[in-house]
Amino acid sequence: MKTDILRARLLEAQLDLAHRREQSVILLLTGHAVTHKGRLVNELNHWLENRHTEVHALGPSSEERERPYWWRFWRRIPDRGRIGIFIHGWYGDALFARAERRLSSGAFRDRLAEIRAFEAELAAEGVVLLKLWMDIDRSTQRRQLQALQKDPVRGWQLNDTDWQRHLQHAAIGALGREMREATAADHAPWRRLDFRDPADQLQRVGALLRETLVAPPDAPSVVPGVVPDVASSAPSIRLADSRSKAALEKEPYAEQLAEAQGRLAINAREAARRRIPVVLAFEGIDAAGKGGSIHRITAALDARQYRVHRIAAPSDEELALPWAWRFWRRLPADGRIAIFDRSWYGRVLVERVEELAPEAAWRRAYGEIREFERQLLVHGTVLCKLFLSISHEEQLRRFEARAAKPHKRHKLTEEDWRNRERWDDYREAIDEMFARTEAPGAEWALIACDDKRQARLRVLESVNQRLEARLVSPI
Template sequence: MRTETLRARLLEAQLDLARRRERAVILLLTGHAVTHKGRLVNELNHWLDNRHTEVHALGPSSEERERPYWWRFWRRLPDRGRIGIFIHGWYGDALFARAERRLPPGAFRDRLAEIRAFEAELAAEGVVVLKLWMDIDRPAQRRHLQALQEDPARAWQLSATDWQRHLQHAAIAALGREMRDATAADHAPWRRLDFRDPAAQLQRVGALLHETLAAPPVAPSGVPEGVPGEVAAAPSIRRAEPRVEASLKKASYAARLAEAQGRLAINAREVARRRIPVVLAFEGLDAAGKGGGIHRVTAALDARQYRIHRIAAPSDEELALPWAWRFWRRLPADGRIAIFDRSWYGRVLVERVEGLAPEAAWRRAYAEIREFERQLLAHGTVLGKLFLAISQEEQLRRFEARAASPHKRHKLTDEDWRNRKRWDDYRQAIDEMFARTQAPGAEWALIACDDKRRARLAVLQEVNRRLEMRLASPH
């Protein structure tokens, strides 16, 4: 195909992608040094309408180092209708760290498994990934390096790292084959490009991108569902016995509340000093008291240390990206606390029960949630998952009290009454959520909330317990 024809067709396909907004496309280039990656991207950008294109080629910033590894890639995902171009992307870190023996073989294989899971999740959410391995043999690489070095107009393009990559050529070639074999998939294929004249390379890259834009998306196959964790049995809201206890007296409650909040204030200061990130996810039945529990936690904290994220229906911006994006982007920096008033578990609760997500999507979400939380824990995050539960009788009493109170009436919605009619469906979904997302370090705490005072103390006790377990750890 003539260059002018290919360029016109590629632009037409990109504009059709932008108009339809049905999916996003990622083009990722990695491989050996001095293979025209930067030049290719620059030239390709001239072929495309760069209003719908984003290029990412930077190392991690200090802000990104303070969050889980994948945060920096999640936050840069292109919206539906756009093309994201990554130079090295999530492959470069693993490839070069392994070549330099900073990453052991087992950790390298673990990272490749994370990449497979990440790309499968993207594909399931309508993101198409095309991966290019830029190849060059060692003698040709050396000749190209020497030519660049001897040319005063281009010598600035070289760095000591380029020569280092030349010395590592054999290792990078072998690791590249292992990496491509481990991560190739129909929904995220690899294409190998030999080093050649830049114009011929650009023609080949343009043709591959056009082919990708024109082809129907490929859904990932064999995406696993979450399975119960290898820990003690998960809690069960359906098997839990109702707790009949005398209401806690106001004076006793006030004293115990002050003690629990004092402990929390000390723990939170130590968490900040040791740069430990904390994520607290509050889920619960309607009217169980999530807001009251969160308020008692934040009353003990420095307002500069925490943020509350109240999760409702996704915005238009969030709907244009994979569903987990809105939770990744809200993760706290090291030493900070993120409190989620409802969380990523909405995917397997309200979206499941109310039919807001297809069955395949919410079933797939169990494994995606477990991987998300595993990455939080791998970064050193303290993860607290609290589910606030009340009896059906107490919920009705609180609904009626809200309806009768002018200053509380806004808390009661038609959705609350509709959810109540599906009480048994929600209880089944909750128990399956517990069983499929219980894991070491990410255990659920089931808080009985018929008595508000005892429930608020139990919330503080659980948060303190989680923080103190981590602060007692030598790591």
């Protein structure tokens, strides 16, 4: 196909993608040094409409190093209708770190498993992946490096890393084969491109991208999850396990509250000093008192250290991206605290019960949630998951009390009454959530909340215990 015809058809396919907004596309290029990756992307960018294209070729920033590894890639996922182009992307770190022996063989395999899970989740959410391995034999690579070194116009592009990659050519080639074999899938195929003249290579890449753009979209739900959807092997809690204690009088409550908040203030300052990130995830039955409990926590904290994220129905921007994106982007930097009033568990609770997500999607979410939380723990995050429970009778009493008070009526909605009618359905979903998302470091704290004072003290105690368990470590 002639260049001008291919260019016109590629642009037509891109504009159709932008108009339909059914899916996004990621083009990822990695491989050997001096295979024209940067030049290819620059030329391809001229062919495409820039308003619908994003190019990413940066190393991790200091901001990105203060968050879990995958945060920097999640925040750059293109929304529906757009193309994201990544040079090396999530493969470069693992490939070159292993070639330089900064990553052990076991850690390399672990990273490849994480990549498989990441790409499966993207594909299931409507992201189409095209991955290109740029190949070159060692002698041709050496000639290219020598020619570039002598070129007065383009010589500045050459650096010591390029020569280092040349010395590692055999290792990078072998690791590249292992990497491609471990991460190739129907939803994330690899294409290997031998080194060619830049103009010819641009034709090949442009044709592959157009082929990807015009292919009919697959149903996202058919993509298999990488993390098995299995119940926890450890004994799980059940909603019926919550038992309210006798009501606590005001005076002893005030004393215990002050003590617990003072303890939290000390723990939070020490976590900040040691640059430990903290994530608190609040879930619970309507009217159980999440807001009041969160207020008692934040009253003990420095306002500069925390942020409360109140999760409601997704915005238009969030609907255009994979569902987990809005939680990844809100993760705290090291030494900070993120408090989620509702969380990623909405997918297996309200979205399940109200049929807002297909069954395949919420069932797949158990494994995705476990992997998400595992990434938090690997980064060193203190994760505290709290579920606030009340009895059916106490919920009715609180609903009626809200309805009777003008300054609290806004808290009661038709959705609250509708959710109450599906009490048994929610109870089943909650118990399954407990069973399938318990893991070491990511256990649930089930808080009985018929008595608000007792509940708030238990919430503070749960958070303090989780922080103190981490702070006893010298790391």
